[in-house]
Amino acid sequence: MLRQIEGSRAVAETVALCRPEVVCAYPISPQTHIIEAVGAMVKAGTLAPCEFINVESEFAAMSVSIGASAAGARAYTATASQGLLFMLEAVYNASGLGLPIVMTLANRAIGAPINIWNDHSDAMAARDTGWIQLFAETNQEAADLHVQAFRLAEELSVPVMVCMDGFILTHAVEGVDLMTQDEVDSFLPPYEPRQVLDPDDPVSIGAMVGPEAFEEVRYLAHLRQLDALALIPSIADSFAVLTGRDSGGLVHPYRTDDAEVIVVALGSVLGTIKDAVDARRAQGERLGVLGITTFRPFPRDAVRDALAGASRVVVVEKAFSLGGEGVVLTDVAMALAGRDVALHNVIAGLGGRPITQGAIDSMLGRASTGDLGRLTFLDLDESAVSRERSRIAAARRTGPSAENVLYDRATQGSRVAQEQS
Amino acid sequence: MFQVRIHGRGGQGVVTAAELLAVAAFEEGRPAQAFPSFGSERTGAPVVSFCRIDDHPIRTREPVMSPDAVLIQDVTLLHQIDVFAGLAPEGYALVNTSRSLEELGLAGLVTSLPAGHVATCPATDLALEHVGRPLPNAALLGGFAALTGVITLDALASAIGERFAGAVGERNVAAARAAFEFVHVEQERLTSAATD
Amino acid sequence: MTKRPVRFYQVGSFAVGNRLLADDQRTVQSDPNRTNSIDSGHRACQGCGEALGARYALDAAMRAAGGRVVTVNATGCLEVFSTPYPETSWRVPWLHSLFGNAPAVATGVAAALRVKGREDVRVVGQAGDGGTVDIGFGTLSGMFERNDDVLFICYDNEGYMNTGVQRSAATPPAARTATTDAVGPEPGNVFGQGKDLPRIAMAHDIAYVATATVADLHDLEQKVEHAMTLRGARYIHILVPCPLGWGSASSDTIRVARLAKESGLFPVFEAENGRVTSVSPIRRRARVEEYLRLQRRYAHLFGAHPRPDIVARLQDIADENIARYGLVNDETEDVPALEDVKEMVH
Numbered sequence A: 001m002l003r004q005i006e007g008s009r010a011v012a013e014t015v016a017l018c019r020p021e022v023v024c025a026y027p028i029s030p031q032t033h034i035i036e037a038v039g040a041m042v043k044a045g046t047l048a049p050c051e052f053i054n055v056e057s058e059f060a061a062m063s064v065s066i067g068a069s070a071a072g073a074r075a076y077t078a079t080a081s082q083g084l085l086f087m088l089e090a091v092y093n094a095s096g097l098g099l100p101i102v103m104t105l106a107n108r109a110i111g112a113p114i115n116i117w118n119d120h121s122d123a124m125a126a127r128d129t130g131w132i133q134l135f136a137e138t139n140q141e142a143a144d145l146h147v148q149a150f151r152l153a154e155e156l157s158v159p160v161m162v163c164m165d166g167f168i169l170t171h172a173v174e175g176v177d178l179m180t181q182d183e184v185d186s187f188l189p190p191y192e193p194r195q196v197l198d199p200d201d202p203v204s205i206g207a208m209v210g211p212e213a214f215e216e217v218r219y220l221a222h223l224r225q226l227d228a229l230a231l232i233p234s235i236a237d238s239f240a241v242l243t244g245r246d247s248g249g250l251v252h253p254y255r256t257d258d259a260e261v262i263v264v265a266l267g268s269v270l271g272t273i274k275d276a277v278d279a280r281r282a283q284g285e286r287l288g289v290l291g292i293t294t295f296r297p298f299p300r301d302a303v304r305d306a307l308a309g310a311s312r313v314v315v316v317e318k319a320f321s322l323g324g325e326g327v328v329l330t331d332v333a334m335a336l337a338g339r340d341v342a343l344h345n346v347i348a349g350l351g352g353r354p355i356t357q358g359a360i361d362s363m364l365g366r367a368s369t370g371d372l373g374r375l376t377f378l379d380l381d382e383s384a385v386s387r388e389r390s391r392i393a394a395a396r397r398t399g400p401s402a403e404n405v406l407y408d409r410a411t412q413g414s415r416v417a418q419e420q421s
Numbered sequence B: 001m002f003q004v005r006i007h008g009r010g011g012q013g014v015v016t017a018a019e020l021l022a023v024a025a026f027e028e029g030r031p032a033q034a035f036p037s038f039g040s041e042r043t044g045a046p047v048v049s050f051c052r053i054d055d056h057p058i059r060t061r062e063p064v065m066s067p068d069a070v071l072i073q074d075v076t077l078l079h080q081i082d083v084f085a086g087l088a089p090e091g092y093a094l095v096n097t098s099r100s101l102e103e104l105g106l107a108g109l110v111t112s113l114p115a116g117h118v119a120t121c122p123a124t125d126l127a128l129e130h131v132g133r134p135l136p137n138a139a140l141l142g143g144f145a146a147l148t149g150v151i152t153l154d155a156l157a158s159a160i161g162e163r164f165a166g167a168v169g170e171r172n173v174a175a176a177r178a179a180f181e182f183v184h185v186e187q188e189r190l191t192s193a194a195t196d
Numbered sequence C: 001m002t003k004r005p006v007r008f009y010q011v012g013s014f015a016v017g018n019r020l021l022a023d024d025q026r027t028v029q030s031d032p033n034r035t036n037s038i039d040s041g042h043r044a045c046q047g048c049g050e051a052l053g054a055r056y057a058l059d060a061a062m063r064a065a066g067g068r069v070v071t072v073n074a075t076g077c078l079e080v081f082s083t084p085y086p087e088t089s090w091r092v093p094w095l096h097s098l099f100g101n102a103p104a105v106a107t108g109v110a111a112a113l114r115v116k117g118r119e120d121v122r123v124v125g126q127a128g129d130g131g132t133v134d135i136g137f138g139t140l141s142g143m144f145e146r147n148d149d150v151l152f153i154c155y156d157n158e159g160y161m162n163t164g165v166q167r168s169a170a171t172p173p174a175a176r177t178a179t180t181d182a183v184g185p186e187p188g189n190v191f192g193q194g195k196d197l198p199r200i201a202m203a204h205d206i207a208y209v210a211t212a213t214v215a216d217l218h219d220l221e222q223k224v225e226h227a228m229t230l231r232g233a234r235y236i237h238i239l240v241p242c243p244l245g246w247g248s249a250s251s252d253t254i255r256v257a258r259l260a261k262e263s264g265l266f267p268v269f270e271a272e273n274g275r276v277t278s279v280s281p282i283r284r285r286a287r288v289e290e291y292l293r294l295q296r297r298y299a300h301l302f303g304a305h306p307r308p309d310i311v312a313r314l315q316d317i318a319d320e321n322i323a324r325y326g327l328v329n330d331e332t333e334d335v336p337a338l339e340d341v342k343e344m345v346h
């Protein structure tokens, strides 16, 4: 049923339809509304049978999920940012053990400096954990991806992380067509574990593996990721048959067929980019967009195919590998290896800085005139940066840069405002 | 697309207001999107929320920078931030106050916007009268419906009823109706004065 | 001759006016030259007990240490409201690292000061109840066990307020939070076993453990100042009502804190090396109901479907504390009649 509903609420209700049996999470903005809503449904008895456990840290939240999943229960959790890092050892462990836990990641920046707003640093920090990572463009897709995630996780016995942009999606109220219990039941069979703690058939899970077999075990995990590359589109196809919606899958090309320039991005910023691209298309430019829905495993072939006709590719991303370049860019570059394509990297929206259509538009303008460099930080206040650089060069004890820049930006900002008024 | 920006303070229901607006538009079958300014503000801090209403699905996620309407829940903000920044030339402004626009120093705004596009509404007083708590949001939305006609009072009433169960909902609806009436009468008076 | 009690205090409060005291007995807060460790202009809610508690504690620590204090702060309301963009309210050196590691970070600061021969500079760690009893518990216990030279202060507002009022292990039974909804047969938080951090701290046999509330400024300051005379691991647990999370009036913060103590729900005591050395007796005994009724987080116990059974269980907890710590003595005024309780809160 189509409802006008908060993204977090849509996810919580959809997760409930997936009949999780153990939900264990630790509050952190911007994930809180999701777990509060699931918790309330358990307490009110509308989600049953289900245990909702309030724990003392994210490390415990993921650990409880591991125990529950190994004992045969469908387990769900959610976190963000600092919380993901706090549980990271257990995050690796869950995938190493092959436990099909589903986790929502309400994407948020990582500190220091502490920042509660959206970017993709958290997801990128967990890129190599062995979890499948799916990115939602809208709240509709966020809800739908959870249903697909449980099925995918359980078929492969691999954990799945559904990434949705913190605040931008989690706190946005918009139309979401929620599935019915029957629909979800018809799509998602009961969890049948591949391995389970059971006195009738005792197994040891998590034994030490030495040099004689570790490589094989790791390689098998890699193969399961590659299996996911085949399974994800087929799950999305059957989901489309059931709901008529084009949610999930590996990639979402938009007007790429005749495009000379294609913008690649993940998550909710795709909407703003599509508006910008449509506006420029109306002026006769041949632009397209490629949304990457499945980021791990990385769909290299699908990306290469979708970008086949482009002479210029702009990767817009909300994370950055300090001292390197954008994380998504590196993967896209590999997908394009051997092809003669101009590749640009635009880092945008770090720590929640709004990505406006205007900024995208002028960036695209520079791309079309060949004035866009290899690496651009969108909307960067260069003067604040150079002021801090000269402070650092001029004296030793200059104090924390974060505070200096904040102060600079605020006082410069108010000076500008004063001058205007 | 019609874009709304709501200014108020933490604890005044600023975010709820944008959500109610989006739900009201949805009731009328129009795609809508509401979202907050994403702060970690505490009670009393300036808060902004946004709402977009359109006849087509809404894709953009940028904050509303050029609003078609600005709602001010708390007049003390007028001198703190540029609440009317980016307001469209044909836009609307609605201020929660029992004082006059002139007293608030907003005479300039009145002349810069089309006649009848700026209004005041004593939403806090109406909320105190009908709801018993100084939460101006529902009432102000009633005023918004009267001022702009972008949503109907009925749609708003059902959005409020959906959000607040029972008597609380009814009282908020009553406040919204009273505010609608107030702004409506005020508009009539102004437009007739203008034609005189 | 009949005994007539002389009341030192103003009606409804036990505070002794500073002007009745000798200079050296006056509070740090009454001193115009106090540090103002947390300056005005921070962004806490009106009536925030945590802002008050932190200011009292730090100013007292600063006086005791002659202004030579470094402080470490876990993530939480105090951290967020004290460092609003682009300003800071701290007039003491202050480091915020993470939510779960403040005790260990404080250990690191103390080690650096020791190796640099700067042991005149004292280290104060600070966290909310979440940062102390939940996510920071492991590093806190480690800091206690090694007896590192840190005074750690927990500002207990009985929940994760910074993230929007979720349950912590310090949330009392039956209290409603965003993760313990007031629905079902046991509305609000569960009646668990509790996680009584002052007693757990005592079990480490550290030099000093104390509890306090923002309702008794003299007592709070005295405890901080005493703690600063000692070396090694020390712990002070301060009850700080949160108007937002507790649903109490912002003008009632002190009153609510006082009732927590006077009902026996929050025992106020001191312990050295694992033994209780003093308790603050209840002056005028209150029923827990008097305390609960001031807070919307307990509203579900009184509304259309009252739950006197749950209120009675909470009263049992208070009575148990009173027995355990001997909080009632000859001078304690009797518990008021229930009718009077209802009178008082309206």
Ligand SMILES: Cc1ncc(C[n+]2csc(CCOP(=O)(O)OP(=O)(O)O)c2C)c(N)n1
Binding pocket: A027, A028, A029, A058, A082, A083, A086, C050, C075, C076, C077, C078, C099, C100, C127, C128, C129, C130, C131, C132, C157, C158, C159, C160, C161, C162, C163, C168
């Ligand atoms: C690893 C990690 N998990 C979760 C959070 C989110 N978080 C920040 S503060 C906080 C709660 C703080 O509660 P408490 O320590 O009691 O302090 P209060 O805000 O109540 O004063 C939470 C859950 C975080 N910052 N880091």
Ligand code: SF4
Binding pocket: B042, C043, C044, C045, C046, C047, C048, C049, C050, C051, C077, C078, C081, C157, C161, C162, C241, C242, C243, C244, C245
């Ligand atoms: S939420 Fe509570 S603890 Fe946080 S600033 Fe407000 S009153 Fe203080």
Ligand SMILES: [Mg+2]
Binding pocket: C128, C129, C130, C155, C156, C157, C158, C159, C160, C161
């Ligand atoms: Mg707390």
